[in-house]
Amino acid sequence: MIEEIRNKAKELLETKTVDCVIGYEPATDNLTSRPVFIYEPSQVNRLIFDETCVHNLSKYLINRRYKPTGIVAKPCDTRGINLLLNEKQLRRENLFIIGVVCSGIRKVRFNQIENSMPTKCQYCSQHTPVIYDFLVGEPVTEAPTHNYSDITEIENMSPAQRKAFWSEHFDRCIRCYGCRQVCAGCYCYECFGDELDPLWVGIRIAPGENWVWNTVRAFHLSARCIACGECEHICPVNIPLMLVNRKLEKDTLHLFDFEPGIDTEIVPPFATYKKEDKLGTGE
């Protein structure tokens, strides 16, 4: 598997199809992995792929949108690429996607790899990349299924319980904006969270402002979040952001029969109207 990635990367760099291949290399702790940018064919042996390759590399493509680039992408990452293509942020002709079949990665803690999978992988059944030029691994033919048992649990809470649940998490938020920085869907030049004129979110780190940040962040990602789980992975105070994201994902799926990032060309549900669209609550 790793050999295939290395060979392809070498070929791409040697033939000058791309200037750079974005992939993973072992991190300095000799345990986990980290992103790497390979520019020379001689360097391709640094590339690896294993159960610790958690990062969604598609975000890096935005800065290289005008340069031919190769990328090693898991299925969730390819959905990110599709989202960016759909939103005109990337050019397909500048991309070479080495899609990797993925059956889930491992939770990584400081100096140890856990045996369990992160939330995003526990509920994920998209094991084959949705867009690729070269596929590594055997494609999984069975159609992806959806499991929202964790979301139903939250939905069944009373509003007061739900508020208490989220208050506990959001009150903890330090608004480091790490969730935004890693998110493939967050690429505004000036985020509303940074904007001063008008001031959408107060600068204080206070519960009210934290709520505003976390809700608006979620709304900006509704029908766009591709469930790569990077925000939750990076959050220093462990806010279960995937619960928010997956609630939005569930609603867009059930109301509009739409999954972000599955198709490159599809018009997002909030920009179109179909007679079959449901109204949501009360139906």
Place this chain on the structure above:
Amino acid sequence: MARVGVFVCHCGTNIAGVVNIPEVLEAAEKMPMVVSATDNKYSCSEPGQASIREAIIENNLNRVIVAACSPRMHEITFRRALASAGLNPYLLEMANIREQCSWVHSDNKEIATNKAIEIIKMAVAKVIRHEPLYPRQVGITKRALVIGGGITGIQTALDIANAGYGVVLVEREPSIGGRMAQLDKTFPTLDCSACILTPKMVDLSQHPKIKLMTYAEVKKVTGFIGNFEVEILHKAKKVDHLKCIGCGICWQKCPEKVPSEFDLGLGKRTAIYIPFAQAVPPKPVIDLSHCRYTKYLTWVATGQEGKKPPECRICEKLCPTAAIAWDQEEQLFTEKFGTIVVATGYQTYDYSHYKEYGSRDFADVITGLQLERLMSASGPTGGEVTRLSDGSHPKTVAFVCCVGSRDQQRGRPYCSKVCCMYTAKQAIMLKEHDPEVQCYIFYIDVRAGGKDFEEFYLRAIDEAGVIYIKGRPSKIYQDGKKLIVLGEDTLMGRPVEIPVDLVVLATGMEPSAGADELARNLNISYDTYNFMVEAHPKLRPVETHTDGIFVAGACVGPRDIPECVAQGSAAAAKVAALFSQDTLTTEPLIAVVNQARCIGCLLCVTICPFKAVDYQTTQDGRLIAATNESLCKGCGLCIAACRPKAIDLRGFTNQQILDEVAGLWL
């Protein structure tokens, strides 16, 4: 520094009866930047406006709040008052303390007063951030496009042309005339339909200001009021209409006979044809799906499989002017127009969903429009009403009203409006054709609202001896040569079973096929049944929400002929009024893009219902959105969709809205 003047209106007792005005004035005076707060009995009256003008000059005001009714009522009035006092009219803010306060809180005066104060507080916060705005002028192409050549379109085109402006009328069929040309007589006067329609058709074809494009369709519409660009597809007629003299030898001699669409399948036409004798233009087109020579060419092109079709070309051989043009292809032309009038009309409901009425299985169950063709002297039977099964003359006829109308189970809950009258008309006419005929009409309600309609309905009962039975038949079935209509007389409360020779289903109206697609192309709204939606059902009945596009006739909803004509003329008057100006003034309350902040996701381009957002490519290759000032209606959808908040609505900027909200806590 903003100097705000607050003018609180009593609106008689509408506001003052609920809201404590002195208390509101007292509170308003203390709000930030408010210089004066006064009240008026009626701010919109001339003395009221004068007091606003005087206060502006006296107190040197530069922002004005009128706390009164909804801006939809009087915003323009007060803008004018500002302008006459030398202020930019867009420095006005209306605080709605009537519809949104006194009317809805009349039960609790204290709360209403508090709410009025808070509404004014929000308005103050917003008005401070108002900036002077200036409308823009755009030129107009003084040429109108009329889509649809039925009676509505004909009337519209004639009226616009008579006002002195150029008109292009596009009709997708080979002839204009529409549904009215298919009718025999019109209710309630029993005028011959063709006799009153054909003179208009001829007028139209000979009018120097009107360009007629038959066998053509509107494919794409871009641009905005005064400056539309329309792509019109001219279908291949295969006949050079400049050469053709309409002698008729081709359609007399063409050997290929096919069911006539004009006669609703009851008669035959040839492959090269004009739809009916008085067709305008009186020149034929070749129906390529049936033409023998075309079939031969297809056979040659697909590898000559099967039996060789005859290489006919009889029309070409007989044509005295060599007008047959086999090399003619469909062509796309782009033309410029200032306005567009949509008059695409209706079609009758396809009753094949009505299994209980035979779903088209019984030869002697026909539709009202088919009966029109049978009764018409130019129809397939030369005006003799005969049964399709055996050619005999029917002696008992049952009419069934509301087929495809007022039927929620079939998704057609609306009333088609004309069926009550046309069944009465047809029953009267049948009696006139043959005094022995007995007609039964099954109805839900007889709706005879219209000039002379009730009298006409009574005439059907009194003179033609029609028996009206209240109830929708449950089943129609064949029994020997007779059709049995099974139903219930709900007034008598007993079942009825009537053997008849002919059943006529009064099928309802639905919009012409493709109306929804056209509406999407034009960017105008349409309802669940694909009827076009007018801007206001009472006060703006022929306008749409897209400026410069008008709708008229049965494409908006079921209409009879006089209404269609009236609407056609109404639309023409609107067009003429528009063309009487040399330039158009556009509203400055529109969306503007901050291009430095735009990330080029182009969601706004997809989301804009008015096609007002387009994109540009910057020098460094970035895509950025750009709004068209003439097309933008200021609806704000793009602003809601824009994540980086790169779009702002003039007069309703993000900052203003936030200040309004924040104003509540200050």
